[in-house]
Amino acid sequence: MSPLQAALAAHLPIAPVLLPLAAGIVLLALRRAPLALQRAVSVLALLLLLALDVALWLQVQGGAPVVYALGNWPVPVGIVLVADRLAAWMLLVTALVALGALLYALHGEDAHGPHFHVLFQWQLFGLDGAFLTGDLFNLFVFFEVLLLASYGLLLHGGGRLRTRAGLHTSCSICSARPCSCSPWARCTGWRGR
Amino acid sequence: MAALIAVLIGALTAGGVWLLLRAQTYPVVLGLTLLSYAVNLFLFVMGRLVICAPPIAGRSGTTADPLPQALVLTAIVIGFAMTAFVIVLALRAHAEWGSDHVDGRGDGDGR
Numbered sequence: 130m131s132p133l134q135a136a137l138a139a140h141l142p143i144a145p146v147l148l149p150l151a152a153g154i155v156l157l158a159l160r161r162a163p164l165a166l167q168r169a170v171s172v173l174a175l176l177l178l179l180a181l182d183v184a185l186w187l188q189v190q191g192g193a194p195v196v197y198a199l200g201n202w203p204v205p206v207g208i209v210l211v212a213d214r215l216a217a218w219m220l221l222v223t224a225l226v227a228l229g230a231l232l233y234a235l236h237g238e239d240a241h242g243p244h245f246h247v248l249f250q251w252q253l254f255g256l257d258g259a260f261l262t263g264d265l266f267n268l269f270v271f272f273e274v275l276l277l278a279s280y281g282l283l284l285h286g287g288g289r290l291r292t293r294a295g296l297h298t299s300c301s302i303c304s305a306r307p308c309s310c311s312p313w314a315r316c317t318g319w320r321g322r
Numbered sequence: 323m324a325a326l327i328a329v330l331i332g333a334l335t336a337g338g339v340w341l342l343l344r345a346q347t348y349p350v351v352l353g354l355t356l357l358s359y360a361v362n363l364f365l366f367v368m369g370r371l372v373i374c375a376p377p378i379a380g381r382s383g384t385t386a387d388p389l390p391q392a393l394v395l396t397a398i399v400i401g402f403a404m405t406a407f408v409i410v411l412a413l414r415a416h417a418e419w420g421s422d423h424v425d426g427r428g429d430g431d432g433r
Contacts (some may be wrong), residue, residue, distance in 0.1 A: 136429075263328060265389075266392060269393060277403060280407060289418045289426075292415050293348065293426050296408075296411050297424065299407065299408055300342075300408065300424070301410055303404055303408060304357060305344060306358075307405075
């Protein structure tokens, strides 16, 4: 195995999180570029993500979860990503569903507003992070990342009816969020004991 | 102190729910804010109420649980962003529907 391959294999668990983030940043820089170029970058990034997910899925098929410590900090201080078989399956399913959704959006839905592909990639960033994270705190953070991106996608395109529906949905999600936080609080309270 | 905090959380929740049911965008936003305050307080209290103790894990002696504190800090920041988002959305709905009713109907008095 060459050094490059070894480095890739060692950093594979974080790649599905970083790739959509980087793709979103690149797409944000390309927001004035022609739509065809944005579409090409978005689809290419998603295909690459699918390949990474397959590679990670193959890596964890042995049964032992892969633990990736960010910055190589030890566990009580640093943040860890944990890729077990369930996480790998969920990443794979997410990428497949996202591919279908993106191909459908290329039919014309993404032309209604300026930032569709950026929001789409950042939603994938939040989803992949939520599946790979190793602790409750970062699960919460990644959940909020994906929720914020989904609010943007919800209102993508604008218009009277969409604004009203978006207001309803945002209000109900905002009021459901506290309720979804409560079990979290129970968990942290229980763990703190 | 636990009873006082519990009453406070209950009062904030009750106020939040009452404002949510007003069906006008501005009270709804205020109600959501009150609800998120209540939940933040609830999250905070889940780490047990400790007075004058440092939030350091893994030491002997009296310490406060740092995890709920970190979680609440993040929740406050995200709640800020969400409030700003819903306010902008409400302003846009008002501009497009000419009414501050959440369903965009009526003359904006919530009926």
